[in-house]
Amino acid sequence: MTHTYDALWTWLRTGAWIEGATRLLLAVGIVVAAAIVARLVVRLLRRLRDRSRIGRPLIYIVEKLAGYALVIIGVFIGLSTLGINLTSLAVFAGAVGVGVGLGLQGVVREFVSGLVAIFDPFVNVGDFIELENGIRGEVTEVGPRATRIKTNDGLNVILPNSKLIETQVVNWTLKDGTRRIHVPFSVAYGVDKVRVRDVVLDAARAVAFTLPDTDSRKTQVWLTGFGDSSLNFELVVWPTVDAVRRPSAMHAAYTWAIEDALRGAAIEIPFPQLDLRVRSLFGREEDAGLRALGLQRGEPHVPATPAPGHPSPNDAADALIADAEEAARLKKAAEGA
Template sequence: MNLDLSTVTRWLQQPLFKVGETPVTPVTLASLALAVVLVLAIWWLAGALERLLLRAARRGAGAHADNPAHLARLHMVSRLARYTVWVLGTIVVLNYVGLDLSSVALVGGALAFGLGFGLQNVFSNFISGIIILLEGGLRVGDFVDLESGVRGHVREIAMRYTRVTTNDAIDVLVPNSEFINGRVINWTFDATYRRMRVPFGVAYGTPKEKVREAAIAAARTVEGVLDDAGHEPTAWLVSYGDSAVNYELVVWADRRLTTSPAGTHARLMWALDDALAERGIEIPFPQRDLHVKSGAIDVRLTNA
């Protein structure tokens, strides 16, 4: 069957349905195709606008261009601008092609339809992402420790997930709702330094002052450990173990150290081991005494 141009045109312009109160332009196949193209174009323009805002803001930031708090604000503003263009542009396009979204019943029905088909998690993560951006409790560049065990730097707060990069350069995509519903430790939220503790043990009989002197000397060899009024490194005696007296090396560390806790712990342990060995302080290992009571053992042999 051959179709001429006029037949195809009539077919594309054939009314399919109407949405909203009359008078409303009926929705046709052509208008639906136009809506898809325009919505995709608006989403692309929204992404381009976000990138343009970030570049322009960084160029105008000057000396603040590398400031983590400034970069976090830039990310929040540009991402919210992108979402605003998405939503408003999509509404305008759908109204233009005849989908009257002013009807509350339509919007409610669409949401109920989407949620009923398993989109509740997507919707929850999207709203959680907007809450995260607006509240400012979590920003790009922060070092976080999640209840699930994920620990690393926040690199991106997207529509559905937040990208966390660990110190092993592994990107973990965490659903936004996990930051709203779960426990989140933000190591870099406000203060630029944090207190860190390194447990260690020494042999019984070692003078306490000698142990503290070694611990403080070890801490002072690690760059980034604070040593001013109110933030001096020290050693705490915390418990008596089976084979050792247990201490903790307590230090205040700057942002660079607190955002790499495993590496910082290793550096402090290395310096502590050198300081203890230099002063002849023994690091004990578990020991057990075995007492054997004397007695007679009755051994009887039987023939099979």
């Protein structure tokens, strides 16, 4: 015990502790400085990514790798400053690695999956995806453990990175491409199919986010089947990429436009009911039979046209148009900056 006290006293008296404390403070300072620099670099690259419309996935990869690399380099330099021989840690690191691999294999798995997701060309930050459980949203961040997906309802879904690369994912906006959507609707038996087609096509093309027809992408109306009391149709249409990012609102907007068009053309939309049809009443048919019963055929409904400067009653379409205008404004501001 006396020998230990003598050695400690000698160490304090010679001032060796000052050099050790200085190295420790310097090492801590290097690690802290590396972390600060990494954070600043990440913020700078994030601003560049937000303003850029091209190469955003590549910028995101550089952002993540730069953040990790700067912190790791700072830690190694800090250890070297303390006089620790990093090569002597190889055996120790191997032993510790086995324990970490067994105890933290889930964490390591998610971290590696995150690196794979960052370099994966099929799912990038900014893409609108749909998971197997039906959740749809925009990929906003790929972290070391999980990926954050923001839905159109403002919900943040935290998805383990391994799920992103191991399960089926539908990418609605891969390579900024649009997609064809199908909007089903029904009309009563006996209507003119060609008239239904023309009315619905005109309504769909009048929607602001419908893309113009090309040789490979055309707005069409298909007769898909025969229901119990209806002819079943589908509107097949190609919307803009901005509209694709909000599929529920897009579907609602087209449904509203179809109902307005059919009602305005006095085309009957069937619903479950039991109809008793009398084809002749005392030798009178159709309008003459209605007049004999004291009834008259109703006038066709014409949808109200919104006044100039006022929004239309189609809220879903207005929301999509407003989003597209805001995106165009931000893009113009970024290009100007």
